[in-house]
Amino acid sequence: MESSQESLFQQAMNRYQQGAPAQELLADFETITAAAPRQSAGWTCLAWLQLLSDQSEEALRSARMAVKLNNQDPQARINLCLAMLETKAKGVRDQIEVVQQVLALAPEVGAELKESIDDGLNRRPEWPALLKVKAWLEL
Numbered sequence: 226m227e228s229s230q231e232s233l234f235q236q237a238m239n240r241y242q243q244g245a246p247a248q249e250l251l252a253d254f255e256t257i258t259a260a261a262p263r264q265s266a267g268w269t270c271l272a273w274l275q276l277l278s279d280q281s282e283e284a285l286r287s288a289r290m291a292v293k294l295n296n297q298d299p300q301a302r303i304n305l306c307l308a309m310l311e312t313k314a315k316g317v318r319d320q321i322e323v324v325q326q327v328l329a330l331a332p333e334v335g336a337e338l339k340e341s342i343d344d345g346l347n348r349r350p351e352w353p354a355l356l357k358v359k360a361w362l363e364l
Contacts, residue, residue: 233257234267241270247277247348258287265295272304273341277348281311299327299334300341303358310354321361328362339364 237253254271261267268291275284285308291301306320328335342364345355 234270238270241274247274250274251278258290263294265291265298265301268294269298269301269304272301272308273345276304276307276311277345281308284308285312285314296323297327299324299338302327303338303341303362306358307354310357321358324362335364338362 233253234257237250237257240253241247241250251271251274254267254274257267258264258271268287272284272287272291275281275287284304288301288305288308291298292305295301302320302324306317306324308314309317309320324338328338342355342359346352346359349355
């Protein structure tokens with residue numbers, strides 16, 4: 226990402242971490258992904274915000290793009306699992322298995338994923354798909 230895009234990304238992330246509602250940040254991440262379409266982090270964040278905003282179909286497309294650009298990112302795969310569960314798409318088990326493999330090889334990633342899951346449940350309490358993924362990953 227060029228520096229202005231990195232700055233927009235950081236600003237949007239900071240606003241999210243300070244508690245800004247997901248829907249307020251969607252336009253920022255749409256701009257980020259349009260300007261830097263080969264950067265997986267923007268797509269991963271956009272998919273997460275779309276999931277939090279009940280935009281499952283859009284989230285499925287964004288999460289697929291994030292995984293395509295970085296197939297080793299467990300958060301991108303979790304987002305893909307969530308979008309697949311919410312749209313009733315097939316292949317969730319395969320994605321969960323990849324995340325489990327990443328966790329086995331890099332257990333320190335588990336803390337980040339647990340934080341992300343807790344954040345999701347805080348922002349969208351009793352989220353059925355996220356509760357399933359949390360149980361499957363034992364986080």
